[in-house]
Amino acid sequence: MSRTTVVFAGGMGPGLRRDEDQEIPSKGKEKDMAVAEEFTAEEREEHERMVLDSVDRFLERDVAPYAHDLEAEDTYPQEIVDKMVEMGLFGATIPMEYGGLGLSASTYAKIVERVSSVWMSVSGIFNSHLIMAATVTRGGTDEQKEKWLPKFASGELRGGIALTEPDAGTDLQGIRTRADKSGNGYALNGAKAWISNSIEGGVLAILAKTDPEAEPRHKGMSLFLVEKSQDFQVTKKMKKLGYKGIDTGEFVMEDLFVPGENLIGGAEGRGLQQILGGLELGRINVAARGVGIARACLMKSVEYAQVRKTFGKAIAEHQSIQIKLADMATNVECARLLTEQAARAYDRGERSDMEAGMAKLVASEAALSNSLEAMRLHGAYGYSKEFDIERYYRDAPLLAIGEGTNELQKLIIARQLIARHPV
Numbered sequence: 001m002s003r004t005t006v007v008f009a010g011g012m013g014p015g016l017r018r019d020e021d022q023e024i025p026s027k028g029k030e031k032d033m034a035v036a037e038e039f040t041a042e043e044r045e046e047h048e049r050m051v052l053d054s055v056d057r058f059l060e061r062d063v064a065p066y067a068h069d070l071e072a073e074d075t076y077p078q079e080i081v082d083k084m085v086e087m088g089l090f091g092a093t094i095p096m097e098y099g100g101l102g103l104s105a106s107t108y109a110k111i112v113e114r115v116s117s118v119w120m121s122v123s124g125i126f127n128s129h130l131i132m133a134a135t136v137t138r139g140g141t142d143e144q145k146e147k148w149l150p151k152f153a154s155g156e157l158r159g160g161i162a163l164t165e166p167d168a169g170t171d172l173q174g175i176r177t178r179a180d181k182s183g184n185g186y187a188l189n190g191a192k193a194w195i196s197n198s199i200e201g202g203v204l205a206i207l208a209k210t211d212p213e214a215e216p217r218h219k220g221m222s223l224f225l226v227e228k229s230q231d232f233q234v235t236k237k238m239k240k241l242g243y244k245g246i247d248t249g250e251f252v253m254e255d256l257f258v259p260g261e262n263l264i265g266g267a268e269g270r271g272l273q274q275i276l277g278g279l280e281l282g283r284i285n286v287a288a289r290g291v292g293i294a295r296a297c298l299m300k301s302v303e304y305a306q307v308r309k310t311f312g313k314a315i316a317e318h319q320s321i322q323i324k325l326a327d328m329a330t331n332v333e334c335a336r337l338l339t340e341q342a343a344r345a346y347d348r349g350e351r352s353d354m355e356a357g358m359a360k361l362v363a364s365e366a367a368l369s370n371s372l373e374a375m376r377l378h379g380a381y382g383y384s385k386e387f388d389i390e391r392y393y394r395d396a397p398l399l400a401i402g403e404g405t406n407e408l409q410k411l412i413i414a415r416q417l418i419a420r421h422p423v
Contacts, residue, residue: 047107048106048107048110051101051103051107051111052107052110052111054087055087055111055114056114058084058087059114059115059118062079062080062083063077063115063118063119063122064118064119066080067118068388068391070119070245071119071121071244071245071391072244072385074244074245075245076200076245076246076247077121077122077125077245078200080122081125081158081200084122084126084155085154085155088101088153089111089126089155090126090129090130090152090153090154090155090158091133091152091153091154091155092108092111092126092130093105093108093130093133093134093281094130094133094137094152095137095149098145098149098150098152098153099149099150099154100149100152100153104343104347105281105284105342105343105347106340106343106344106347108281108285108288109284109285109287109288109339109340109343110288111288112127112285112288112289112292113288113289113291113292113295113336113339114292115292116288116289116290116291116292116293116296117292117293117295117296118292118296119245120243120289120292120293120395121243121244121245121395122245122246123289123292124196124246125158125196125197125246127285128159128160128161128196128197128282129152129158129159129160129197129201130281130285131160131161131205131275131278131279131282131285132152132159132160132161132203132204132205132225132278133148133149133152133153134277134278134281135161135205135223135264135275135277135278136148136149136152136225137149138274138277138278139223139264139270139273139274139277140264140265141265141266143261144225144261144264144265148225157202157227158197158200158201158202158203159197159201159203159204159205160195160196160197160198160201160204160205161195161196161204161205161207161275161278162192162195162198162204162205162206162207162226163175163192163207163275164192164193164194164195165177165190165191165192165193166191166193166250169194170404170405170408172207172221172275173217173218173221173272175190175207175208175209175221176190176191176209177189177190177192177206177208177253178190178208178212179208179209179210179222179224180210182255182257183257184259184260185257185258185259185260185262186208186210186224186257186258186260186263187255187256187257187258188206188208188224188226188253188255188258189253189254189255189256190208190252190253191250191251191252191253192250192251192253193238193250194238194248194250195234195248195249195250195251196246196247196248197246197247198234198247198248198249198250198251199234199235199247199249200247201228202227202228203225203226203227203228204225204226205223205225205226205264205275205278206223206224206225206226206253207221207222207223207271207272207275208222208223208271209221209222210222210268210271211268211269214269218269218271218272218273219269220268220269221269221271222263222264222268222269222270222271223263223264223265223270223271223274223275224258224262224263224264225262225264226256226258226262231256231257232251232253234250235249235251236249236250236251237249238250240398241394241397242391242394242395242396242397242398243394243395243398276353279403280346280352280353280356281346282403283342283353283356283359283360283403283404283409284339284342284343284346284352284356284359284360285403286360286363286364286399286402286403287335287338287339287342287356287359287360287362287363287364288339288363289363289367290335290339290360290362290363290365290366290367290396290399291332291335291336291339291363291366291367293370293371293392293395293396293399294328294331294332294335294363294366294367294369294370294371295332295336296388296392297328297367297371297373297374297392298325298328298329298370298374300374300378300388300389301324301325301328301370301373301374301377301378302316304378304381305321305325305377315377321377324373324376324377327369327373328369328370328373328374331366331369331370332366332370334362334366335359335362335363335366335367336363338355338358338359338362338363339359339363341355341358341359342355342356342358353412353416354412354413354416354417354420357404357409357410357412357413357416358413360399360403360404360406360409361406361409361410361413364396364400365400365406367392367395367396367399368396368397368399368400370392370396371389371392371393371395371396372393374389374392374393375389375390375393
């Protein structure tokens with residue numbers, strides 16, 4: 001068995017860096033992002049435990065003390081991002097052969113849950129980046145993988161995906177951005193909106209139409225990697241109810257030239273399939289965020305219910321509060337189990353849009369429900385800007401919208417259910 005050395009060290013940040021004192025078996029050049037099959041169960045558990053312990057230390061020391069103020073000011077958390085670069089989180093699911101950590105989706109989901117329970121915006125900074133990376137890992141040419149993935153994994157080049165437009169969100173086949181042949185490349189024209197990492201990032205995977213007349217429409221859609229340049233800058237930051245700190249921008253492209261070698265996969269007409277494959281990981285991420293918020297609301301409510309007193313006793317002793325806590329706890333566990341199921345299907349290399357859709361649907365609704373119940377349980381303190389509950393309450397609605405609305409997830413679930421069980 002080949003071996004590589006990986007550390008989850010201290011120093012300036014609890015980095016996921018190399019150190020001769022801690023050896024972890026390498027997964028080698030595996031097709032999937034999961035931990036290699038040659039790992040023993042004990043080695044996989046130890047590997048995951050070390051990763052999660054490192055993330056917990058990072059959150060306790062470098063995120064929790066600063067999240068409230070950074071979120072309130074809508075300030076990009078550059079120092080937190082720098083520490084995530086040190087840790088290797090921007091390469092979390094990128095294969096080891098390209099310099100990534102090669103973590104399974106199952107481990108990755110647990111990381112996202114932990115991060116989101118402290119500050120959800122931080123998870124978005126590396127998740128949008130990893131969706132972009134997944135499109136190259138799964139659909140890119142060998143040359144594209146060699147060129148881009150090491151830079152993505154190291155955090156040298158960070159970015160996201162540019163799909164949504166002012167008039168097209170859930171219906172991606174309705175986008176208007178065009179990519180027309182121009183010399184040895186393409187000229188992009190169109191507008192994108194609500195794009196995470198578009199201001200602070202250095203590259204975007206942009207979905208465009210190379211053949212607007214194609215039928216079915218998805219055969220005329222292609223995906224391009226576009227680096228920031230003098231001709232391509234994003235400066236308009238969109239204002240949001242929640243999910244603050246992370247940059248969300250919109251931009252217009254007018255004859256923006258993109259080299260032909262930046263067409264992911266090297267052939268036109270594959271863009272929608274490529275991005276939908278990446279969105280399976282994205283929806284698992286959104287589900288894990290929902291679990292994180294729902295769990296944070298639950299645990300803060302359990303704590304508060306034991307110290308807040310009414311009518312001579314802790315409110316935790318009132319049946320009405322106990323019922324709320326029971327419902328909130330059940331929401332968390334249901335959401336977590338569905339998220340774990342989706343992540344395992346993704347790790348096995350199976351089509352997992354139904355599983356990811358179920359997880360995203362249930363976990364986002366759990367976050368919405370638990371954040372509202374937590375606010376009710378905390379009363380005026382839950383409504384106060386001095387505490388975290390109102391932030392969870394503002395962050396949760398995005399989960400029911402992002403990576404495909406919950407209504408769309410129900411359609412995906414139903415269609416896949418029928419397709420998998422034909423009569």
